[in-house]
Amino acid sequence: MTDDLRKGRIVIVGASLAGLRAAETLREEGFTGSLTVVGDEAYPPYDRPPLSKQVLLGQTAPDATGLPIRRDPDAEWRLGVRATGLDPMGKRVLLSDGDPLPFDRLLIATGTRARPWPNPEEAALEGVFTLRTCDDAGGLAARLAAGPRRVLVIGGGFTGSEIASACRERGLEVTVAERGPGPLVGALGGTLSKLAAAMHRGHGVDLRCGVTVTALHGDGGGRFIGADLSDGSRVEADVCVVALGAVRNVEWLADAGLAAGPRGVACDAGCRAFNMYGIVTDDVFVAGDVSRFPHPLFEYQMLSLEHWGNAVAQAEVAAHNMVSPGPLRRPHLAVPMFWSSQFGLNIKSVGVPSFSDQVVIAQGSLEARRLAMVYGYRGRVTAAVTVNMAKSLEYYQHLIETAAPFPPAPGAADRPMAAEIPVPSDVPDPKGLSHGPTVALTGYLPDRRLTVVQH
Amino acid sequence: MTEDTLLERITDYANRPDPYPLYAELREAGPVVRQADGSYLVGTYHEIAALLHDPRISADPRSRPASAGDLYEEGAQPPFLRLDDPEHHRLRTLAMRPFGPPHSPGRVDAMRGQIADITRELLQGFRDREQIDIVDDFAYPLPVTVICRLLGVPREDEPLFREWSDVLVAGADVKPGEDTTERNQATQQARAEMGRYLLDLAERRRTHPSDDLLSAFVNEPDPALRLTREELAQTAVLLLIAGHETTVNLITNGVLTLLRQPDQLDRLRREPGLLPSAVEELLRYEPPVHMRERIPLADIGLAGTTLPTGSTVVLALASGNRDPKRFHDPDRFEPARPDNQHLGFGSGIHLCYGGPLARIEAQTALGALIPLLGTAALVQDPPPLPAERHAPRPPPPPPRRDQ
Numbered sequence: 108m109t110d111d112l113r114k115g116r117i118v119i120v121g122a123s124l125a126g127l128r129a130a131e132t133l134r135e136e137g138f139t140g141s142l143t144v145v146g147d148e149a150y151p152p153y154d155r156p157p158l159s160k161q162v163l164l165g166q167t168a169p170d171a172t173g174l175p176i177r178r179d180p181d182a183e184w185r186l187g188v189r190a191t192g193l194d195p196m197g198k199r200v201l202l203s204d205g206d207p208l209p210f211d212r213l214l215i216a217t218g219t220r221a222r223p224w225p226n227p228e229e230a231a232l233e234g235v236f237t238l239r240t241c242d243d244a245g246g247l248a249a250r251l252a253a254g255p256r257r258v259l260v261i262g263g264g265f266t267g268s269e270i271a272s273a274c275r276e277r278g279l280e281v282t283v284a285e286r287g288p289g290p291l292v293g294a295l296g297g298t299l300s301k302l303a304a305a306m307h308r309g310h311g312v313d314l315r316c317g318v319t320v321t322a323l324h325g326d327g328g329g330r331f332i333g334a335d336l337s338d339g340s341r342v343e344a345d346v347c348v349v350a351l352g353a354v355r356n357v358e359w360l361a362d363a364g365l366a367a368g369p370r371g372v373a374c375d376a377g378c379r380a381f382n383m384y385g386i387v388t389d390d391v392f393v394a395g396d397v398s399r400f401p402h403p404l405f406e407y408q409m410l411s412l413e414h415w416g417n418a419v420a421q422a423e424v425a426a427h428n429m430v431s432p433g434p435l436r437r438p439h440l441a442v443p444m445f446w447s448s449q450f451g452l453n454i455k456s457v458g459v460p461s462f463s464d465q466v467v468i469a470q471g472s473l474e475a476r477r478l479a480m481v482y483g484y485r486g487r488v489t490a491a492v493t494v495n496m497a498k499s500l501e502y503y504q505h506l507i508e509t510a511a512p513f514p515p516a517p518g519a520a521d522r523p524m525a526a527e528i529p530v531p532s533d534v535p536d537p538k539g540l541s542h543g544p545t546v547a548l549t550g551y552l553p554d555r556r557l558t559v560v561q562h
Numbered sequence: 563m564t565e566d567t568l569l570e571r572i573t574d575y576a577n578r579p580d581p582y583p584l585y586a587e588l589r590e591a592g593p594v595v596r597q598a599d600g601s602y603l604v605g606t607y608h609e610i611a612a613l614l615h616d617p618r619i620s621a622d623p624r625s626r627p628a629s630a631g632d633l634y635e636e637g638a639q640p641p642f643l644r645l646d647d648p649e650h651h652r653l654r655t656l657a658m659r660p661f662g663p664p665h666s667p668g669r670v671d672a673m674r675g676q677i678a679d680i681t682r683e684l685l686q687g688f689r690d691r692e693q694i695d696i697v698d699d700f701a702y703p704l705p706v707t708v709i710c711r712l713l714g715v716p717r718e719d720e721p722l723f724r725e726w727s728d729v730l731v732a733g734a735d736v737k738p739g740e741d742t743t744e745r746n747q748a749t750q751q752a753r754a755e756m757g758r759y760l761l762d763l764a765e766r767r768r769t770h771p772s773d774d775l776l777s778a779f780v781n782e783p784d785p786a787l788r789l790t791r792e793e794l795a796q797t798a799v800l801l802l803i804a805g806h807e808t809t810v811n812l813i814t815n816g817v818l819t820l821l822r823q824p825d826q827l828d829r830l831r832r833e834p835g836l837l838p839s840a841v842e843e844l845l846r847y848e849p850p851v852h853m854r855e856r857i858p859l860a861d862i863g864l865a866g867t868t869l870p871t872g873s874t875v876v877l878a879l880a881s882g883n884r885d886p887k888r889f890h891d892p893d894r895f896e897p898a899r900p901d902n903q904h905l906g907f908g909s910g911i912h913l914c915y916g917g918p919l920a921r922i923e924a925q926t927a928l929g930a931l932i933p934l935l936g937t938a939a940l941v942q943d944p945p946p947l948p949a950e951r952h953a954p955r956p957p958p959p960p961p962r963r964d965q
Binding site for chain 2: 471516519520522
């Protein structure tokens with residue numbers, strides 16, 4: 108059986124981080140069959156985190172973030188080709204270009220795309236950007252280098268905050284409009300959101316919270332010139348970056364009968380996709396941003412993560428399971444982890460901060476801009492976020508993995524008074540935020556009728 | 563021969579050439595093994611890593627209940643290696659400013675050329691030699707020359723600071739049950755003298771600045787980022803000693819390991835691309851630092867044992883590096899080993915400050931030496947230990963070239 112699994116045809120749809128790592132791992136694990144990787148972007152796999160950082164600062168060219176290849180995956184690369192459908196009975200992937208692609212096993216790693224501005228005419232104004240691809244980053248970086256008078260960033264999530272930080276570092280005037288009470292509030296909760304707001308303002312960002320952008324305006328030539336806000340004010344700017352989170356690339360799966368929806372494609376802990384009846388498939392696997400998977404550390408809720416590290420870890424597990432018989436399959440149990448750098452701060456997170464009811468500052472202090480914030484849910488440690496204290500993260504990861512009691516035991520040499528005082532974590536309802544949350548605990552929707560919703 | 567004397571046996575000079583069977587005995591005895599002197603010995607990878615990352619564990623000897631003959635007099639502050647956060651972080655960050663990221667990201671990498679030049683000069687002296695002393699002729703002078711240039715210490719002062727350095731390194735040796743009063747006094751005196759010497763050098767950099775760390779430290783324009791005199795003395799002593807002592811051992815252990823395993827030596831000669839991972843494997847297989855001492859600031863539960871507040875906890879890093887629960891086939895030297903997150907540089911907040919420099923030095927030194935080793939063999943195996951070498955200076959020992 109093992110031998111059979113090492114042969115045959117595997118198709119990976121998605122040629123970014125998860126797709127590449129899965130392809131490499133398949134070969135590492137002894138897969139000798141044919142391997143095809145389909146990607147709708149025309150470029151070989153590249154790294155996205157630098158796009159909102161070094162690329163916008165002009166330190167790295169937008170086409171210079173190619174991902175290192177760990178081993179040659181000996182694959183046929185179909186780049187610039189979009190998957191348009193999946194025929195589960197015929198076991199074929201339909202393509203925008205060319206004949207359907209037959210497979211024995213399929214990996215879905217189509218990731219996400221930037222959520223566009225809802226009004227297409229306004230979104231088409233020259234000077235209005237989203238940031239997801241290297242083309243986006245190249246265009247935006249060129250505009251920033253040309254020295255616009257002001258940049259409007261819509262959305263104060265991680266991407267919006269990093270863009271604002273890069274603009275300030277380039278000496279550009281920036282306005283950030285955030286519908287929630289503060290930047291990063293959806294991912295990190297109330298306390299760190301206040302620190303984030305102070306960092307924005309301390310670095311000269313014109314931060315507007317509790318407002319939405321109601322309209323984008325262009326001049327007669329179709330160039331963006333400013334926006335109206337819901338508080339009646341108006342922002343005049345030459346560049347607008349729409350940073351409203353991500354949309355999962357699942358539309359191509361609409362007729363595939365899979366449990367695919369706006370939160371992603373549901374799969375089991377072994378990365379096997381569920382069909383719409385909740386029955387696990389044998390030959391369709393999912394990895395990366397497009398997946399939703401149950402995590403036992405978080406009460407088996409379905410996690411949707413847009414994290415670099417999750418894409419790598421989950422792709423490796425998916426690839427292993429694609430070529431391994433049942434008893435040798437592995438679960439994807441990695442503890443979620445991500446990082447951001449903005450306004451001179453290194454922010455790192457482990458666990459799921461939004462899965463919390465209380466937080467406590469266990470080490471350091473807000474004043475020092477250096478701290479470890481620990482998140483608890485019903486008396487257990489569920490997450491930790493460090494600010495300029497990344498080396499502390501592993502200790503808290505261990506606490507999360509062992510379901511250690513919250514608040515954490517005293518004794519840290521740099522433990523502040525505040526460590527005695529847990530406060531509400533103050534994570535708002537994601538629906539109230541203008542950017543999508545980076546981590547979403549989506550739960551199980553109690554659908555009684557199963558129908559495919561076309562939209 | 564019971565397990566509560568393991569630390570004593572491990573540190574016994576007779577067992578130092580090969581303590582690994584004792585480490586195996588230690589891991590067998592359990593993750594945490596209480597010693598007859600009241601200390602706790604930890605020899606398994608995951609437990610060592612957990613303690614290195616635990617913010618409730620102190621590196622500061624003053625965290626221990628006061629006892630006679632302690633290494634640091636009242637009021638005297640240890641260097642950042644033996645301090646806890648936030649003070650450790652403040653000093654380490656200041657020391658890092660002219661040395662590494664984020665303020666000096668290219669510094670260490672830019673030294674590659676210099677390191678290669680120094681290595682080449684040293685190796686030139688090897689031509690036509692029947693016998694070479696790897697320590698005295700190569701592994702010692704290379705990192706010493708490098709750290710002197712980096713820090714801004716005249717190379718010709720080496721005999722002077724070598725004396726202090728030897729006393730300080732001997733003072734850091736773990737020897738349970740020994741009366742350390744006399745040794746600690748000598749250590750304090752050496753540290754004070756070496757500190758004064760380095761402060762003098764630094765003072766001269768105020769008027770004659772150059773591109774070295776001492777100049778950067780004394781000429782820091784922002785008063786908030788400036789080290790006090792005492793901090794500067796402590797930091798400079800730490801960097802000078804830690805900046806070479808461990809690298810000498812790393813390079814030496816590398817040569818020793820390769821001479822003992824000619825097939826691996828051959829393999830590296832054929833595949834020089836393996837050198838970076840071979841150096842990582844060396845840091846796992848024969849690390850320069852075998853043990854670190856820590857003190858719990860609270861009662862810490864670990865693998866079913868409570869480490870009491872104020873007790874002495876000895877982390878046997880070299881044992882963790884050979885833990886079969888972490889590393890596949892751990893007693894095998896495998897230069898291409900994947901997933902090699904060894905404890906050779908420690909881990910957590912005290913992760914080796916000079917690790918990136920040590921890596922380049924070891925890679926350069928071994929890379930240049932390997933093609934010359936030919937059919938070289940050890941004169942004596944195991945070679946004499948540092949304590950035997952340095953007491954009365956040599957008899958000159960290690961490798962011999964057969965030709």
